[in-house]
């Protein structure tokens with residue numbers, strides 16, 4: 001019989017960060033179980049890698065205030081590159097309601113300690129990205145410590161250090177059931193046999209609801225397809241620009257390699273495990289791209305290089321982190337709704353803190369993230385979604 005102190009289901013960036021933080025806290029017998037032959041084949045390897053603290057709720061802002069400095073110090077701390085590039089996020093407002101919204105959010109962000117976030121005038125935006133069509137731009141919001149990381153590399157750094165600290169990773173091993181001892185979790189059933197453990201953490205990304213079902217608990221996480229379109233090399237816009245978000249329609253883009261990465265969240269998308277996409281989608285994105293950045297009309301795109309991945313959506317678009325009161329020992333680290341890479345460092349620390357001490361200093365009120373909030377109806381609301 002295999003035993004572990006903690007079993008972590010899913011070896012993406014969230015599971016890897018949890019393994020890292022647990023082993024840094026002194027745990028040695030930590031087992032990460034990943035059903036794919038390689039880690040990162042879930043959402044982590046499909047991510048746009050954006051990191052930002054420009055959110056609207058205290059808990060999301062505080063998770064970023066732990067995570068972004070963590071990424072800034074990652075290479076030194078873990079002796080492995082996270083690829084953090086502090087090029088900023090620039091929200092471009094085209095309505096006065098957008099400006100009011102950004103100003104209100106900034107007030108909260110500053111109160112919580114985000115020093116460098118600031119409003120920009122139309123002219124400052126034009127200086128920053130001269131190629132934007134600016135006739136309707138009223139101003140915007142910019143934070144220079146926001147930016148991008150390399151999600152795959154960050155995941156690798158977390159798991160490498162966790163293994164050096166004593167953790168074990170099983171690949172090509174699928175969790176097929178959750179074992180219970182009365183009302184407590186007892187371990188997991190896997191394609192490699194049973195593992196007994198007093199603590200089991202669900203970090204299985206967009207598949208998290210299926211694992212929760214195996215444990216007999218409800219976890220409202222649904223998969224939602226997101227598509228990214230990388231362009232061919234293009235030098236008509238600087239590669240030092242921030243992530244730019246056109247608040248008119250949600251189109252956003254950032255430099256990637258010698259080209260750009262284009263994204264737009266289709267409001268007509270429906271939940272499901274979907275990875276295919278229609279070439280019409282590329283046309284919809286390119287139309288929005290050329291509308292905001294006229295020289296993008298000349299962008300070359302190879303549809304074969306575009307990809308689709310899954311957001312793991314929760315009903316209030318916040319992570320679901322904590323122990324299930326109805327199944328002690330069973331923890332959720334799920335539902336990040338498109339923010340799982342940027343919040344992976346904070347999530348790992350919070351889960352490790354909860355397992356070791358039952359509380360955490362990363363956020364003021366960790367209870368707001370608890371899986372039990374869906375029963376009590378105490379939901380959060382994050383409106384700054386990309």
Ligand SMILES: Cc1cc2nc3c(=O)[nH]c(=O)nc-3n(C[C@H](O)[C@H](O)[C@H](O)COP(=O)(O)OP(=O)(O)OC[C@H]3O[C@@H](n4cnc5c(N)ncnc54)[C@H](O)[C@@H]3O)c2cc1C
Pocket residue numbers: 009010011012013014015033034035036039040041042043044045046047048049050051173174175176203204205206207211226227228308309310311312333334336337338339340341342343
């Ligand atoms: C197109 C796109 C763009 C994105 N952009 C951003 C961004 O800019 N910034 C950001 O922060 N986030 C972004 N995200 C979201 C981010 O990628 C996810 O929130 C994050 O990767 C979640 O990490 P995870 O480890 O929880 O999940 P995953 O990386 O999906 O890992 C879960 C793992 O669990 C494994 N698994 C599932 N079931 C089982 C089982 N039964 N047994 C064993 N293993 C199992 C899977 O194989 C998988 O490897 C984006 C996502 C997509 C799709």
